[in-house]
Amino acid sequence: MAGADDSVPFTPSKLYPKSDEEIATFKEMKKERSGKCFFYVFAGIVIQCVFILVFALITLRSRIPDVKVRSITVKNLRYNNGTSSASISPSFNATLVAEVTIKNTNFGRFKFENTTMSVLYGGMNVVGDTKIGRGSVKARDTQKMINLTVEVRSNRVLTNSQNFSSEIQSGMLKLSSYAKFSGSVNLLNIVKREEIAQMNCTMILNFTSRKFQDLRCQ
Structure with a gap:
């Protein structure tokens, strides 16, 4: 039996x-x-x-809201084409009911002040208008303003105008509507920019059908 001394020493x-x-x-x-x-x-x-940078350019860039007349109906239309009597000038009056939309493509709410929607003949003669109260449109949203009523009268128009008389007699009267919405866009509660949205539409009133046609907005 080997002793303890016979063990192999540990070598690092x-x-x-x-x-x-x-x-x-x-x-x-x-x-x-x-x-x-x-x-x-x-x-x-x-x-x-x-x-x-791209996010800021997209979200912090303000765009002008798009305002359009989507539809317009005619009520209580009365007109005289002046053909029955030479002493009677051509004239018309009616009640118009319009639906206006404001499309806000911004990443922030568009707030606008009180404004006026006008209906014009010849681009200058205002034949009717209505007040639109202040309001706002949410971000990336479209707001409808329905049942905007405008009483139109031809007494502000030069009824002896050759164009007006001929249009009344033809039964097709070209009108336009205009409104300017002055307001501001609050972008993500970071940037506030002033914007003016303008509505400029043209349309033709058909006396025979008592409806509007060819409604176009810029």
């Missing part, structure tokens, strides 16, 4: 120092890894800045 493993080539390779790998890390961080910052 030898530590081989790294060569200069291994150290250089390790440093090169560490440098390359640090360079890649810096590149990825820098690229991430650049992409984030570009995203923020």
Whole structure:
């Protein structure tokens, strides 16, 4: 039986120092890894800045709301084409009921002040108007203003005008409607911009059918 003295003594493993080539390779790998890390961080910052810039250009850019007359009906139409008697001038009067829409494509609420919607003949002669109270349109939304009533009368028109007389006699009277909505757009509660939305529409009143046709808005 072997004694305790016969046990093999523990010999520590030898530590081989790294060569200069291994150290250089390790440093090169560490440098390359640090360079890649810096590149990825820098690229991430650049992409984030570009995203923020594009987001700001899209959301913080104000656009003029689009105002249009979507429909208009005629009630209580009365007219005289002047053909029955030479002493009677051509004339008309009626009640118009309009539906107006305000389309707000901004990323913020559009608030507008009191305004007036006018119906004109010849682009200058106001034959009727109605008041529109102040209001607002939500972001990316369309608001309908229905049943806007306008009483139109031809007594403001030069009834002896050749064009007016001929249009009344033909039964087709060309009219236009105009309104200017002055207000502001609050973009994400960050930027507030003043905007003016204008409604400019043309239409033809057909006395025979008692309806409007060819309604067009710019």
